[in-house]
Amino acid sequence: xxxxxxxxxxxxxxxxxxxxxxxxxxxxxxxxxxxxxxxxxxxxxxxxxxxxxxxxxxxxxxxxxxxxxxxxxxxxxxxxxxxxxxxxxxxxxxxxxxxxxxxxxxxxxxxxxxxxxxxxxxxxxxxxxxxxxxxxxx
Amino acid sequence: xxxxxxxxxxxxxxxxxxxxxxxxxxxxxxxxxxxxxxxxxxxxxxxxxxxxxxxxxxxxxxxxxxxxxxxxxxxxxxxxxxxxxxxxxxxxxxxxxxxxxxxxxxxxxxxxxxxxxxxxxxxxxxxxxxxxxxxxxxxxxxxxxxxxxxxxxxxxxxxxxxxxxxxxxxxxxxxxxxx
Numbered sequence: 001x002x003x004x005x006x007x008x009x010x011x012x013x014x015x016x017x018x019x020x021x022x023x024x025x026x027x028x029x030x031x032x033x034x035x036x037x038x039x040x041x042x043x044x045x046x047x048x049x050x051x052x053x054x055x056x057x058x059x060x061x062x063x064x065x066x067x068x069x070x071x072x073x074x075x076x077x078x079x080x081x082x083x084x085x086x087x088x089x090x091x092x093x094x095x096x097x098x099x100x101x102x103x104x105x106x107x108x109x110x111x112x113x114x115x116x117x118x119x120x121x122x123x124x125x126x127x128x129x130x131x132x133x134x135x136x137x138x
Numbered sequence: 139x140x141x142x143x144x145x146x147x148x149x150x151x152x153x154x155x156x157x158x159x160x161x162x163x164x165x166x167x168x169x170x171x172x173x174x175x176x177x178x179x180x181x182x183x184x185x186x187x188x189x190x191x192x193x194x195x196x197x198x199x200x201x202x203x204x205x206x207x208x209x210x211x212x213x214x215x216x217x218x219x220x221x222x223x224x225x226x227x228x229x230x231x232x233x234x235x236x237x238x239x240x241x242x243x244x245x246x247x248x249x250x251x252x253x254x255x256x257x258x259x260x261x262x263x264x265x266x267x268x269x270x271x272x273x274x275x276x277x278x279x280x281x282x283x284x285x286x287x288x289x290x291x292x293x294x295x296x297x298x299x300x301x302x303x304x305x306x307x308x309x310x311x312x313x314x315x316x317x
Contacts, residue, residue, distance in 0.1 A: 016154070016155045016158065017154050019155075019157070019158035020154065020158050020161050023161035023162055023165060024161050026165055027164055027165045027168065030165065030172070031168060034168065034172035048258065048259045048262040048263070050179075050180060050263070050265075050266035050269075051266055051270055052180070052266050052267075052269035052272075053178045053179055053180060053266075054178065054179070054181055055176050055177070055178050056177045056178070056179070059176075059177070062177055100181075102177055102179060103179075105258050106258070107257075107259035107262075108257065108258070108259065109257075109258040110254060110255050110256065110257065110258065111208075111252040111253065111255070111256040111257070111258055111261055112254035112255065114258060114261075115252070115254065115313045118184055119187075119313065121184060122184050122185065122186065122187035123187050125186075127183050127184040127186070128181075128183055128184075129181070129182050129183070129184055130177065130179045130180065130181045130182070131179050131180045131182065131262055131265065132177055132178070132179040133179045133180060133262055133266070134178065135178065
């Protein structure tokens with residue numbers, strides 16, 4: 001005589017086949033929403049610290065200008081001479097009317113170079129600027 | 139015959155359960171490797187460019203103007219008097235508060251002027267103090283008027299009123315000609 005335990009004939013497994021799909025969806029979401037840093041910064045700089053700082057909500061509007069310790073100016077991917085900033089920024093301004101130019105200037109720079117860039121920006125009519133700064137640690 | 143029937147054919151399936159692990163690894167990699175760098179800083183608007191700045195000078199009454207000069211030696215002068223950087227905020231909040239109820243053309247104008255050799259960090263520190271003064275007054279106003287401790291809690295209407303009552307007017311002074 002055979003004793004057979006009565007068991008439900010349906011499978012008791014959780015289907016794992018759709019797991020990769022779910023995870024891939026998550027992966028795709030993160031891949032689409034995150035923006036990788038696209039530019040190589042060629043200058044060395046330390047940002048100044050400040051307290052009353054604001055976040056720039058819309059990252060797409062931001063265009064950066066770096067000024068390094070050696071007072072070299074970088075826009076986009078290259079080091080540029082001061083005279084070229086005007087035409088570059090004018091171009092950006094045409095493409096994006098409310099562009100914000102963010103200054104990433106080394107804290108030990110002189111105001112001279114900053115003033116020069118500002119004058120160029122004024123000529124290019126790209127007048128929304130931002131002095132990039134970190135939140136002070138205290 | 140019986141023997142042949144029992145012979146099992148090897149299954150040719152790719153194990154899919156480990157796919158999830160692989161995808162998770164990828165996901166984790168992207169989570170860790172992506173830098174969401176939010177730019178923080180002090181926002182400003184530059185004045186319009188003028189060919190001959192001397193021609194279009196609008197004289198400002200002394201009552202309205204707070205002239206901040208940061209010279210190359212690192213001295214900060216507010217309306218001609220030497221002042222320590224942390225004191226700027228205190229000094230300005232008082233003056234901004236006085237002008238809350240005044241019409242638009244009587245609000246305080248902070249003019250910031252620097253020398254070519256002024257240290258950038260010093261300039262940012264001073265500008266930070268000016269901004270902080272404005273934020274402090276805005277916050278105080280929001281607190282007394284709407285009973286909200288933070289500017290961020292305000293509704294759009296309220297926020298607009300605060301902005302209208304306490305506009306941030308910081309003017310970057312025209313650089314002097316290099317002789």
